[in-house]
Amino acid sequence: xxxxxxxxxxxxxxxxxxxxxxxxxxxxxxxxxxxxxxxxxxxxxxxxxxxxxxxxxxxxxxxxxxxxxxxxxxxxxxxxxxxxxxxxxxxxxx
Numbered sequence: 001x002x003x004x005x006x007x008x009x010x011x012x013x014x015x016x017x018x019x020x021x022x023x024x025x026x027x028x029x030x031x032x033x034x035x036x037x038x039x040x041x042x043x044x045x046x047x048x049x050x051x052x053x054x055x056x057x058x059x060x061x062x063x064x065x066x067x068x069x070x071x072x073x074x075x076x077x078x079x080x081x082x083x084x085x086x087x088x089x090x091x092x093x094x
Contacts, residue, residue, distance in 0.1 A: 016053065017060035027052070027059045 019027060031052050035042065042048050 017056055019056060019060060020063065022061050023063050027056050030055050030059070 029046075034051055034055070035048065040053065
């Protein structure tokens, strides 16, 4: 009794991203690089599939970010405000 082996294309994972052919090639190349570099640490095909799914998610998120149109004057909506702890030494005792 064995479960169906998960594939990098997400055949057993309904939440797997659907990648374009270019993004699929990027994900496959990244997975190949990880396997070449760290393949000895991946115990079985399940580990490779898990790493493949993580790479696919990251490639899909990057592809989504690239689809957002930006004009030359667009800037991030981040206002940096450093944290200032409340001053607890307002009273001085003599």
